[in-house]
Amino acid sequence: MPDLPTMGVADPIAIARDLLRCPSVTPAEGGALTMLETTLGAAGFTVHRMTFSDAGTPDVENFYARIGDSAPHLMFAGHTDVVPPGNEASWSHPPFAGEIVDGTLYGRGAVDMKGGIAACIAAVLDHLAANGGKPKGSISFLITGDEESVAINGTTKLLKWAAEHGEKFDHCILAEPSNVDTLGDTIKIGRRGSLNGTLVVMGKQGHVAYPHRADNPVRGIVALIAALNAEPLDRGSNFFDPSNLEFVSVDVGNKTVNLIPGEARARFNIRFNDRHTLDSLKHLIETRAKKAAGDKIRFRFEWEPSNAGVFVTEPGTFTTMVSDAIASVTGRKPELSSSGGTSDARFIKDYCPVVEFGLVGQSMHAIDEHVPTADLVALTAIYRRILDRYFA
Ligand SMILES: [Zn+2]
Numbered sequence: 001m002p003d004l005p006t007m008g009v010a011d012p013i014a015i016a017r018d019l020l021r022c023p024s025v026t027p028a029e030g031g032a033l034t035m036l037e038t039t040l041g042a043a044g045f046t047v048h049r050m051t052f053s054d055a056g057t058p059d060v061e062n063f064y065a066r067i068g069d070s071a072p073h074l075m076f077a078g079h080t081d082v083v084p085p086g087n088e089a090s091w092s093h094p095p096f097a098g099e100i101v102d103g104t105l106y107g108r109g110a111v112d113m114k115g116g117i118a119a120c121i122a123a124v125l126d127h128l129a130a131n132g133g134k135p136k137g138s139i140s141f142l143i144t145g146d147e148e149s150v151a152i153n154g155t156t157k158l159l160k161w162a163a164e165h166g167e168k169f170d171h172c173i174l175a176e177p178s179n180v181d182t183l184g185d186t187i188k189i190g191r192r193g194s195l196n197g198t199l200v201v202m203g204k205q206g207h208v209a210y211p212h213r214a215d216n217p218v219r220g221i222v223a224l225i226a227a228l229n230a231e232p233l234d235r236g237s238n239f240f241d242p243s244n245l246e247f248v249s250v251d252v253g254n255k256t257v258n259l260i261p262g263e264a265r266a267r268f269n270i271r272f273n274d275r276h277t278l279d280s281l282k283h284l285i286e287t288r289a290k291k292a293a294g295d296k297i298r299f300r301f302e303w304e305p306s307n308a309g310v311f312v313t314e315p316g317t318f319t320t321m322v323s324d325a326i327a328s329v330t331g332r333k334p335e336l337s338s339s340g341g342t343s344d345a346r347f348i349k350d351y352c353p354v355v356e357f358g359l360v361g362q363s364m365h366a367i368d369e370h371v372p373t374a375d376l377v378a379l380t381a382i383y384r385r386i387l388d389r390y391f392a
Pocket residue numbers: 079112113147176177
C-alpha cells in the first residue's frame with residue numbers, strides 16, 4: 001500500500017495557479033520569475049536574475065537561486081516560459097487564468113512545466129521548514145525562459161554562468177512532464193540526439209530528348225536515399241532503441257517535363273542514440289554515401305548546426321532513490337525511459353547527472369492544458385521524499 005501524500009506547509013496548487021496567471025510565452029518573463037524571486041527569496045535563497053542576448057534572437061531573462069553553501073548540491077531545473085495558447089477562444093478555461101474546476105487546474109504550462117516547478121518549490125519549502133530552514137548541503141533552482149524556443153539564451157548560458165561563478169552541482173532533477181499515462185509511470189534517464197541535414201546531388205541540366213548530354217541527379221539521389229535507408233544506423237544500445245534516419249523532403253524544383261534538372265536535394269532528420277556523437281554520425285553517413293556513389297554520383301551534405309546531443313544517466317544510486325520515492329507515494333515502479341524529443345537535460349548532463357521526472361505529459365502544448373490538483377500534491381510529496389533522503 002502506498003502511503004498517500006498529505007499537504008505540507010507550502011501549497012503547490014496555489015503556487016502553480018499563480019504561475020499560470022503569468023503570461024510568460026517565450027521569450028516574455030510575464031512576472032513568473034519575479035514570483036519565484038519573491039517566494040524563494042523569502043525562504044532564504046540567494047537569487048540571481050540575468051538576461052542573456054545573442055545576435056538574431058530575442059533577449060531572455062533567466063533565474064538562479066541557491067540556499068546552503070556545502071555539498072551535496074541538488075539542483076532543480078526547469079523553464080517558466082510556455083508555448084503560445086493558440087486560438088484562445090478554443091479554450092474552455094482561459095489559458096492564463098489559473099482556473100480550478102472539479103479538482104483540475106487549467107492553463108498554458110499546467111504540465112509543461114509550471115505545475116512541475118510549483119511542486120519542486122513546495123517540496124523544498126516543506127523540507128526546509130522541517131529542517132530549521134537550512135538544508136544539510138545545498139539546493140538550487142536553475143530556471144530559464146527560452147526552453148520552448150531556440151534554447152540559445154537559456155539553460156546553456158545559465159549553466160556556463162553558474163560554472164564561472166564556482167557553482168558545482170552533484171545531481172539534477174528536471175521537472176519536465178516525463179510520465180506517459182499516470183503519475184509515477186516514467187522517469188526519463190536519457191534522450192536521443194537530433195541532427196538535420198540535406199543531401200545534395202549535383203547533375204547537369206539538359207533536354208530530356210538528349211539525356212546523353214545531361215546528367216540527371218534524380219537517378220543519383222534515388223540511389224543514395226535507397227542506400228542510406230538500406231542499413232540500420234545501429235542495433236540500439238543498453239538504454240536506447242536503434243537510431244533512425246528519416247528523409248522528410250525530396251526536391252528538384254522542376255516545373256517542366258522536358259528539362260532534366262541540374263540538382264536534387266533531400267532533407268532528413270536523424271534521431272540518434274548513445275552509440276554516436278554528432279561528429280561520428282556525420283562521418284558514418286558520409287562514408288556510406290561515398291560507398292554507394294562510387295565515382296558515378298556527385299554529391300555533398302549540408303549539415304545544419306545542432307546543439308541536440310544525446311544524453312543518458314546510467315541507472316545507479318541516484319535513479320534508484322528517485323524510483324523508490326516515486327514508488328513510496330504512487331505505488332508504481334517507474335520505467336526508466338529514453339524515448340521522446342530533446343530537452344534541456346542535454347546541456348545539464350555536461351555538469352552533473354540528471355534525471356527528468358515531473359507530471360503526466362498528455363495535455364502539454366494542447367488546448368485546455370490541465371493538471372489534476374491531486375497530481376500536484378502527489379508530485380510535491382515525491383520531491384519531498386527525494387529531498388529528505390538526499391539530505392538524510
Ligand atoms: Zn517543457
